[in-house]
Structure formats: C-alpha cells, structure tokens
Amino acid sequence: MVRLTTSEEPPMDIHLQIADSLHMMALSDKFASQAEKQRLKQFVDTQIKEKKMLYLYDELTGHRKVAQQQGVAKNYISSAFAQQKAPLFNFDEGVYRDLEVSVEKELQRLRDAVKEAQESEGESEVRQAKLNIANFYKQIGNWEQAQKSYEQCISESVGVGPKLDLVFTKMRIAFFTLNVPVLRTLIERANTLLEEGGDWERRNRLRIYEGITFMLLRDFKRAAEAFLSSVSTFSATELMSYEDFVFYTVSLSMLALDRPQLNKKVLLNSDVLTVIGTLGPLEDYLRSFYNSKYQQFLLRLCDVLDMMQTKRYMSRHIAFYSREMRILAYKQFLQAYKSVTMQSMSQAFGLSMEFLDRELARFIAIHRLPCKIDKVRQVIETQRDDERSQKYAKTIKQGDHLLNRIQKLSRVMDLE
Template sequence: MQLERVRTSFGSKKAERRGRGEMEGQEGAQQPHLVLAHKLFLLSHPDVDDIEKVRLRDEVVDAVKIHDMASLYESLAASSVLGIDAAVLDSMRKRIEDELKKLDDKIADAEENLGESEVREAHLAKSLFFIQIGDKEKALEQLKITEGKTVAVGQKMDLVFHTLQLGFFYMDFNLISKSIDKAKKLFEEGGDWERKNRLKVYEGLYCMSTRNFQKAANLFLDSISTFTTYELFSYDTFVFYTVLTSIISLDRVSLKQKVVDAPEILTVIGKIPHLSEFLNSLYDCQYKSFFSAFSGITEPIKLDRYLQPHFRYYMREVRTVVYSQFLESYKSVTMEAMATAFGVSVDFIDLELSRFIAAGKLHCKIDKVAGVLETNRPDAKNALYQATIKQGDYLLNRIQKLSRVIDL
C-alpha cells in the first residue's frame, strides 16, 4: 500500500490527510503541534520513501519557522534531521524575545489596572505561547502559574488538556499519567460531562500508547457517541483505533454488540481501507478474507506514531484471536483443513501454531505424524473450583488473624 492510501484511511473525505499534517476534522481541527509530531515521526520512519521525506522535511521547516520553535529547530539540527540556518535561528529568537516582552507587559498591566479574570487570561496567553514555541519546561511552569490564578474547575480542566497535548507531543507518558490523575481529582470537585467524555479519549489514547488495549477499547467505546476531541485526531482515526483495540480485547458477543453493529462505527468504517473487511471477516469466520485484510491493515499501524511501537505485539495478539476462534469449534482438525480455511500452506500453519502453543497462547497440540491438531481447552468448571478453594483459604486466614486481634 502506498503512503498516500494510508493517509486517506485516517481522514474523512472532507478532512485533510493526516500524514501531511494539515488540520483535520469537519467539526474541529487537529492541534498543530500534534500534526507536526506526526510529520517528525514519518520523517524518521524507515518505510517512508526518500522523496516523501524531502517533502515532509520542507513542511517541518515551514511549521518550525511559523511557530518560532527555536529549541526544536536546534535539536533537529543537532540530530542531523534538518540543516541549521543561523540567520533563521536568530530571527526566531528575536521574535520570541519581543513577544515575551509584550506578554509580560500585558500581565503587568492586568495586575495593576484590571481584574482577576484579565490577569488569568494574560497568564494563559503566555502559557499558550510557550506551548506554541515548543518550550516544554517553561510551558509547564507557566501553566502552573495560570492554574494558581484559576478558580473554576472547568478552566482548570482546560489547563490539564493543554498539558496532556504537550505530553502527547513529546510522548512523555509520566507527564500524561500524572495529568490524567490530576484531571480525575478535579472531577471529584465537579465538572461537566463534555470535559469528562473528552478525558476518556485522552486516557484511552494513553492506554493504547502504553499497550493497555483492554482499557483503551473500553474507554473508546464509552466515547464513541460523544466524541468531540478533534484536537487529537479526526473521528475516522478514532474509529480506526476503536476497532483495532476492540478486536483483541472483546469477546465475540461484545464485539458484535458494541462494534460490528454500532451505528456510529458503521457510518465511517467503509471509508477506511481494509478495516471493514478486517472486522467483519473475523466475526463472520471468513478467514481467507481476514488474512487478506490483515495484510492491508499492517501498514497504517506501522505508520501511526502511537501504534508503531506495539506493531509486533498487536500482530501476535490478532493472530492469537483468530486462531483461537477457529480452533474453538473443533475437538480435532487436520492441518490441511486449517491451512485451506486460511488460504496458506500447511508448513506456514505448522510454524505459526507451534510458536503460539510454545508461548502458551493456544490450548492445543500438534500430531505431526497424523497431520492433526487436537485441542485441549482448559476445563472452565475445574478452574472455577480451584479459584473458589483458593479464595476460601484466603478468607479463612483473614478471619483467623482478625479473631486473634479481637481476643487481644
């Protein structure tokens, strides 16, 4: 698949291609710094063509100049991603200095002559300027000062969202985690549903980026009908993430109810190449079609900055799901029958299954001589019985400890 087709799968017809980093979405625009972050990711990706990288490099330079991102310009030059122009760098520093003087004057004027609301707005403007120029440390410091000038819970939440966007730009998971925890504490004081739903998407993206696909799927599905987080990505991209995380996280019944038949997903899934076939062929047990769609869906995953670090893991998990689903219907099945069902060779199935069986991912064994797979699924009732005994022993130990305390 060409890179251009990959980009098309991530945006609606009215939205600009995400790979080119232009603002996305019908109802809102993607945050410019996250657009830039994706371009920088593609610029360092080995699967992107050199010609494409030349264009991306020009767009990155333009974005850095427009937003006066002097520190990023220096770091990219130091890592040989871009060539440095001393005159351009000096010009950016001069504009930054002039703008900071204006902002400081505005803050001083507000503190002397205006009210608390104007003072807060002046500090917020300075925070946003530091975010614009990519000065992470000063932005976080100024956001903290702005928070001290802020009373309303909703406005404090908006500051947390700015911090989260900064965290996703730098992929600073420690900052993101702390900000999510902070937002949840703020919601204990109050907060509107719109911001709570937005936070679910931010947390879902964090969970997906840190390989917690189960929680990410649940959070995305909770937000599917209330999505407004266009500053992170378009709705089409959101559906893409939702389907991918759900396939390896949900059981068959839940997948049907929450994803396959979900009207919100059905409205856009057809726009995303291979995704509809990938989902429906799995549910309909059309394994040849599934493997065909599976090969088409790999490149969009590799070219996504949030999913790419987990590419190999996700590929293994998807294959585990589809092989387990196939074997669930049989006590025993020939290797040839399974190979035919998947449209691959017997040797391929033999090698694949042996790896998953050795890793404990599949509950079956291979009779190489007879060319047969024999399933040995664990006894659910026996496992429940053992778990009950274990929990009972734990409860008795707790009761004994408690009785000794009471006797004292």
C-alpha cells in the same frame, strides 16, 4: 445513535500535526513517498517560521544551542523522529537568529502586558496575560517553561472547567513528547478535578485523552472501553481526526472484546459503519475476523499493520498487536473442534504446514494456546476447559484459601 457534530470543533493541535508529520518523514518510502515527505517537511518548516518555534528548530536541526544554554535534556522531543542519526532539517544561522530575535521580542511584550495588567486591571486580566505567556512557551516548543507556566495558571484559576482545560493542554504537550509517566499523572489529576465538578463535554473529552494514554501503555482493553464510550460524542478533534479515532476504536476492540460484544458495540454501531468504509482494508479486516474467513483475515491484518505503522500512538505496538491477533484467530478457529488435522488448519489460514507447526508450537510453549500437536498423526488436539469447570476450580481454590485463614485465626484465638 448518531454522532453529534458542531461547526465549532477545534482543529487538531498544531504541535500534534507536526509530530505526525515528523513521524511520517522518519518512515521508509513504503509508507510515504519522497514527494509526500518533502511536502510534510515544507509544512513543518513553514510552521516553525510562522509560529517562531525556536526550540523545535533547535532540536530538529541538531544545533541544540538553546537547549545547551538552558540545560534542556537531549532529545527532549523524544519520539520516533528523535532517533534519526542525521538531523531532519539543515541548520541556517540566519533563520535561527531571526527566530531568536522574534522570540525575545514577543516574550518581552507579553511580560510587559502582565505588568500592565497587574498595575491597572483586574485579576481575570492578569490571569489571561499570564496564560498568554504559557501559550507562547508552548507555541515555540519550550516545553519545560510551558509546563511551569501552565502550572502557575492552574493554581490561580477559578473553577474546575478552566483548570481542566489547562490540564488538557499539558497533556497535549506530553502527547507530543510521548511522555507516558507525565500522562498518567495528569490523567489522575483530571479525574480528581472532575470529582469536584465538570461539564458533560469535558468528561467526554477526557475519555479520549485516557484512551490514548492507555493505548501508549499497551492497556488495549481499557483504551477500547474509553473509545467505545465516546463514539457518538467524540469532540476531541484537537487530538486526532474522527477517522483516526474510529481506526483505533475498531482495531483495539477486536483485540479487547469477545464476539458478542464485538458484534453489538462495533459491527452494529451506526457511527462506526458510517466511517469504516473510508478506512481502506479496516472493514474487510473486521468482517473477515468475525465471519471466520481466516485466510482473508491474515491478508487484511498485514494491510492494517501497515496502516498502524503510520499511526504514531500504535506504531510502537505493532509486533505485540500482530501476535495477539494471530493468537486470537487461532483460538477462535480451534474452539470449534475437539481435534483437527494440521492440513485442514493450514488450508483455512492459507499457511504452509511447516510455518503453522512452528507458529502453534511457539504459542503452545508459552501457554497461550490450550492444545497439543500429535506430530505422528499431524493432528491438533484442543485441551480447553469449559466455563463451569473453570468456575469450579476457582471456587475450590478460594475455599481452600479461606479455610487456611480460618485455621490460622483459630490457632491465634486458642493461644489467647
């Protein structure tokens, strides 16, 4: 299946562009040069002034006058860049005053437009005037007022489609602030609305919103499922580029899918293959893992982890992802053997025997690798159960549980 695209795909949400830029600016020079950081800083500065982002400017400069006056919690942007010890931007009293005057002037104009619509126009015009205020609150970075205004617009909207669009907008604010509890609530709300109706395009977009939320929750299996279901229908360009979407899809699928499914849904997926070649080491990473070229896989894993560091949604999970992929590779290697020498495995992975011994011992101790190490013979012995044995043990356990319940029920019946 070939992915369908349209010329009307929306550009990426400007606030998410700013969030990504600020994330890159907070990283070390290994990931972004000083020249690149300066370019990103200029981009953010230009957007703040053009879009009158008073609240964002207030936070990024560390001034926080507006936030203190209106009781906004500290670090309300709440992301990697909010942890910086020094403000990312220098405060300029003149810029701040200009933004403050512009915001008050525009808000007054929008409020007057609502009154005028209420006095002389219909319900749809009134709703649009109120929506314009909500959009302006979002534009300037006043998330609290934006959420309240969008909530009022949702309550007054007619039809599932417009309500879903407003929920998506509220979710984009939560993606900027990385507010996971709010995202979970909004995902549930969007699914409830879809039960009442909803078109094909919005259902597909919701899958991407769900996937990002699951990714933030570290539920990589559900995130991969959501992304894979949208590879050929991706249209949520307000959230990310298609290239970033494919990066997330491939890297998460490698962790979530077994080998047959990985081959079917990723390696043989024409939409993925069209883009993956442009994503640096990602294709080599995928194929080296699938083709059991473990030394090459570990090298490419390091490269992919560097790429992940630049991805705002995955950077917080790098240590976890690295550990889980190494465990998966070790398991995949050991499945082919009943026993294998430590030297053979160290050569296959390009690791020293000392490091491999410590690595395997750690994972064996926490019951993540079903094997044991014979230190005398320097041999690794696998202790895997076959699928039939596992099903048998599960059936016996369920049977014992059922018998216990029957015995309790019989005693109750005897008493009666």
